[in-house]
Amino acid sequence: MNDLAPATVNAARHAPAPPxxxxxxxxxxxxxxxxxCSNPLAMDRARDEMSTETWKRVISEAAALGALQGHxxxxxxxxxxxxxxxxxxxxxxxxxxxxxxxxxxxxxxxMDELAEAxxxxxxxxxxxxxxxxxxxxxxxxxxxxxKLAAARLVRGAGLALTxxxxxxxxxxxxxxxxxxxxxxxGAQRIxxxxxxxxxxxxxxxxxxIPTRAQLDEATRIVEVARQKLEGVLNIDYVVPDYxxxxxxxxxxxxxxxxxxxxxxxxxxxxxxxxxxxHLHFDTVQEKSLAEIWAHSEAFNVYRGTExxxxxxxxxxxxxxxxxxxxxxxxxxxxxxxxxxPACGLSPHHAMMxxxxxxxxxxxxxxxxxxMIS
Amino acid sequence: xxxxxxxxxxxxxxxxxxxxxxxxxxxxxxxxxxxxPDAIAVAVLDAVDGIASVGAIADTLAARYEAPREAxxxxxxxxxxxxxxxxxxxx
Numbered sequence: 001m002n003d004l005a006p007a008t009v010n011a012a013r014h015a016p017a018p019p020x021x022x023x024x025x026x027x028x029x030x031x032x033x034x035x036x037c038s039n040p041l042a043m044d045r046a047r048d049e050m051s052t053e054t055w056k057r058v059i060s061e062a063a064a065l066g067a068l069q070g071h072x073x074x075x076x077x078x079x080x081x082x083x084x085x086x087x088x089x090x091x092x093x094x095x096x097x098x099x100x101x102x103x104x105x106x107x108x109x110x111m112d113e114l115a116e117a118x119x120x121x122x123x124x125x126x127x128x129x130x131x132x133x134x135x136x137x138x139x140x141x142x143x144x145x146x147k148l149a150a151a152r153l154v155r156g157a158g159l160a161l162t163x164x165x166x167x168x169x170x171x172x173x174x175x176x177x178x179x180x181x182x183x184x185x186g187a188q189r190i191x192x193x194x195x196x197x198x199x200x201x202x203x204x205x206x207x208x209i210p211t212r213a214q215l216d217e218a219t220r221i222v223e224v225a226r227q228k229l230e231g232v233l234n235i236d237y238v239v240p241d242y243x244x245x246x247x248x249x250x251x252x253x254x255x256x257x258x259x260x261x262x263x264x265x266x267x268x269x270x271x272x273x274x275x276x277x278h279l280h281f282d283t284v285q286e287k288s289l290a291e292i293w294a295h296s297e298a299f300n301v302y303r304g305t306e307x308x309x310x311x312x313x314x315x316x317x318x319x320x321x322x323x324x325x326x327x328x329x330x331x332x333x334x335x336x337x338x339x340x341p342a343c344g345l346s347p348h349h350a351m352m353x354x355x356x357x358x359x360x361x362x363x364x365x366x367x368x369x370x371m372i373s
Numbered sequence: 374x375x376x377x378x379x380x381x382x383x384x385x386x387x388x389x390x391x392x393x394x395x396x397x398x399x400x401x402x403x404x405x406x407x408x409x410p411d412a413i414a415v416a417v418l419d420a421v422d423g424i425a426s427v428g429a430i431a432d433t434l435a436a437r438y439e440a441p442r443e444a445x446x447x448x449x450x451x452x453x454x455x456x457x458x459x460x461x462x463x464x
Contacts, residue, residue: 018395020407066395068407096389096402120387121404160387160404188387188460189404234460236405 018066030076033139033369036201044263063093070095091118103150129177151185162189168208194240198272207367241342242356247324255299383423
């Protein structure tokens with residue numbers, strides 16, 4: 001997604017290039033219960049969350065390390081009383097500040113405070129194009145109308161707005177209306193993101209995964225809309241791996257551009273990395289971000305290309321897709337160091353596609369809402 | 374939107390342009406985007422202040438670098454239009 005010449009980042013023994021972005025999961029608390037939440041199944045509780053002062057230190061360390069973008073996320077980051085203070089600190093440290101929110105808690109006063117603190121960009125998730133389905137998926141009544149009102153506040157404050165449209169079997173028929181919603185809301189961008197199946201989404205995959213016909217129709221709709229809306233709305237499109245023939249460059253490559261800090265202070269190469277149970281993750285309480293970025297075992301284990309198995313090793317796409325996604329490799333093959341089965345060269349590729357075809361055809365209805373157990 | 378010599382370009386509220394000490398280069402930041410402009414682009418972006426027209430920017434740069442004004446103007450227009458298409462320059 002970043003318009004950047006590919007940086008050369010090799011094995012652990014070389015100093016890695018600085019990260020581009022830090023995702024701050026300020027909390028796992030959230031008023032919504034979306035069944036595809038990217039948070040882990042075992043979530044941090046409020047009492048585990050880091051203090052304002054610790055987060056400010058983390059933000060300063062990230063800026064000094066070279067991170068350019070700071071994404072405030074969760075859970076729902078707006079449940080934290082200190083969000084404005086943290087945004088102001090990140091802005092002063094030079095980070096480009098982005099709020100990733102459900103927006104159901106955004107009112108005029110907090111919007112004005114966030115804008116004044118230097119917030120640059122707001123991403124609001126939408127679960128559908130109309131109240132009944134959107135509120136059902138979110139597991140919260142009146143969520144959809146609150147989001148529409150919040151989008152107007154963002155534009156009123158002069159901030160950039162991205163609509164995050166998370167798509168799956170239940171709401172794909174609303175994609176054209178979701179695009180209309182983004183235009184009417186005055187968004188500059190929409191992320192049409194098919195659910196990625198980790199954590200909660202993996203648990204609920206049978207109820208969410210689209211059929212091949214649905215996916216093809218969505219891709220056609222996006223292509224037409226891109227032409228029609230050029231200069232009005234930028235459309236980022238994330239396709240589901242299960243029907244792909246090449247893997248995505250997950251996170252732009254493990255530990256190449258991005259890191260994630262959890263509510264309790266663990267530093268992860270991606271937000272799903274804790275599913276790889278044998279990895280140990282350092283915390284910001286124990287070590288500096290600079291030390292973790294350069295030396296953490298969890299960052300170096302899949303960084304670069306030296307860890308790669310056949311057929312990744314020596315593949316001319318090794319530095320394009322970086323072997324795909326480690327969490328997906330583990331979830332579907334049992335081995336986090338295997339080639340991502342989204343790749344047509346993986347021995348598990350056919351199994352992955354068959355799973356998607358069979359589950360989407362079976363049409364399971366029930367899903368489990370995200371909740372802290 | 375296409376910029377001409379008479380257009381007055383500015384950075385939109387959501388675009389940031391600054392020097393990055395960690396990489397020792399300038400960066401242009403927007404939602405989910407990081408661009409590292411080359412030295413010529415940096416000179417142009419430094420002159421973008423919401424007051425100067427593209428023509429005036431070209432005058433300044435042509436004088437500073439002792440370069441033909443028409444060629445500088447063409448480069449400025451092309452570069453700024455490229456950024457405008459990405460939503461990183463408004464006028």
